[in-house]
Amino acid sequence: MSRCIGCGAKIQTTNPEKIGYVPEIAIIERGEQVYCKRCYDIRHHNALYTPEYDTKMYYDKIKNIKDENALVILMIDIMDIFGGFIPNLSEYIGNNKVLIVVNKIDVLPKSVNIKKFEELISLISKRKKLNVVGIMMISARKQDVIARISKLKYAAKKKYSHEKEVRFDNCYIIGCASVGKSTFMNMIGKITLNYPSDVITTSNQYQTTQDFIKWPLDQRSYLIDTPGFINPSHYGAYIDNKSLQVLIPKKYIKVRTYQLNPDQTIFIGGLAKIKFDGENKINVSFYISNELYLHRTKTIQADKILETQQFKLLVPPYTEEEALKLNEKTVYNYEITGTSDIFISGIGFIHITSEKCNVEVQVPKPILVEKIDGFM
Numbered sequence: 001m002s003r004c005i006g007c008g009a010k011i012q013t014t015n016p017e018k019i020g021y022v023p024e025i026a027i028i029e030r031g032e033q034v035y036c037k038r039c040y041d042i043r044h045h046n047a048l049y050t051p052e053y054d055t056k057m058y059y060d061k062i063k064n065i066k067d068e069n070a071l072v073i074l075m076i077d078i079m080d081i082f083g084g085f086i087p088n089l090s091e092y093i094g095n096n097k098v099l100i101v102v103n104k105i106d107v108l109p110k111s112v113n114i115k116k117f118e119e120l121i122s123l124i125s126k127r128k129k130l131n132v133v134g135i136m137m138i139s140a141r142k143q144d145v146i147a148r149i150s151k152l153k154y155a156a157k158k159k160y161s162h163e164k165e166v167r168f169d170n171c172y173i174i175g176c177a178s179v180g181k182s183t184f185m186n187m188i189g190k191i192t193l194n195y196p197s198d199v200i201t202t203s204n205q206y207q208t209t210q211d212f213i214k215w216p217l218d219q220r221s222y223l224i225d226t227p228g229f230i231n232p233s234h235y236g237a238y239i240d241n242k243s244l245q246v247l248i249p250k251k252y253i254k255v256r257t258y259q260l261n262p263d264q265t266i267f268i269g270g271l272a273k274i275k276f277d278g279e280n281k282i283n284v285s286f287y288i289s290n291e292l293y294l295h296r297t298k299t300i301q302a303d304k305i306l307e308t309q310q311f312k313l314l315v316p317p318y319t320e321e322e323a324l325k326l327n328e329k330t331v332y333n334y335e336i337t338g339t340s341d342i343f344i345s346g347i348g349f350i351h352i353t354s355e356k357c358n359v360e361v362q363v364p365k366p367i368l369v370e371k372i373d374g375f376m
């Protein structure tokens with residue numbers, strides 16, 4: 001069974017509407033090394049597709065990793081470090097060694113201390129029962145990543161010298177949708193496997209990679225790209241592609257800072273509402289996509305604003321259909337004394353400083369929100 005070299009889908013020549021379609025003539029002319037129609041459209045026309053996903057299917061796909069002697073590269077987007085840990089992952093990958101690779105650090109402004117992130121990720125990973133052998137902070141778009149991971153097979157060993165040797169058969173790159181797994185794999189392909197170009201299709205939408213894509217590392221082992229997990233705790237599981245494009249930072253974030261008086265509310269598009277209260281002044285910085293609209297208002301006017309401005313000023317979401325999926329809300333109440341960071345899965349993080357204040361974060365129920373004190 002031949003597969004599309006761009007997304008791993010099984011090739012079929014009968015239904016152009018379905019995954020893996022290649023016209024018969026293309027196979028005759030080009031042989032096995034072909035791209036499916038969907039990859040072609042994404043690569044050449046930036047086409048957008050609606051993902052069809054299923055959590056169970058995802059777990060079924062990766063569950064056999066636990067029976068192998070593998071190295072698992074768990075790739076996490078720096079903008080969603082809590083949501084980047086696939087729930088119950090240890091059940092599916094077993095006790096295999098995990099190298100956590102945190103990607104897209106290029107989007108953070110220089111003022112952010114990456115080391116702090118690394119420490120926090122190390123803390124989170126300890127709670128997840130994973131056999132973590134190392135953490136790397138990278139940008140898969142930048143070539144220097146390869147200098148750091150050139151000998152992939154011994155990357156973990158190099159970084160953690162107390163480990164004798166990390167031997168494994170296959171190396172799987174897994175993680176949530178759009179964290180940059182395929183971009184990373186392409187970079188490895190070009191630099192360490194001498195592939196002439198970006199073979200695998202990458203794009204800012206979900207499920208670009210359809211199935212495992214295996215590249216030989218040596219006689220008996222493969223480097224394997226995998227489809228992404230669409231995390232139900234992330235906005236991306238509920239919104240359309242158009243909204244998703246607004247959420248994902250394309251280049252480095254210009255931090256937006258507000259000096260707030262109490263009784264003010266900030267809307268993050270139509271996605272979240274944050275109410276600030278207390279006696280003291282509050283300093284708030286948003287580390288979120290530059291395209292995501294923030295609206296500050298007096299709290300007493302907030303309801304009216306929401307009522308009149310949903311789908312107008314307060315976007316995304318852009319459609320009733322999306323809003324319906326995000327309808328049920330939940331509120332997190334925090335008392336902040338000093339500095340805290342609030343991480344909202346799919347949006348980014350908010351850095352708050354105040355002698356003392358109360359913060360009320362209203363988000364759709366499934367969305368993961370975490371607060372860390374004194375982090376930055």
Ligand SMILES: Nc1nc2c(ncn2[C@@H]2O[C@H](COP(=O)(O)OP(=O)(O)O)[C@@H](O)[C@H]2O)c(=O)[nH]1
Binds near residue numbers: 202
């Ligand atoms: N800013 C930034 N974007 C990246 C980086 N790596 C990948 N991307 C972008 O993230 C999107 C998803 O990448 P892709 O490799 O398809 O993700 P996958 O779903 O995990 O395979 C693409 O638009 C990439 O160009 C990175 O290091 N920095």
Ligand SMILES: [Mg+2]
Binds near residue numbers: 182202
């Ligand atoms: Mg991919």
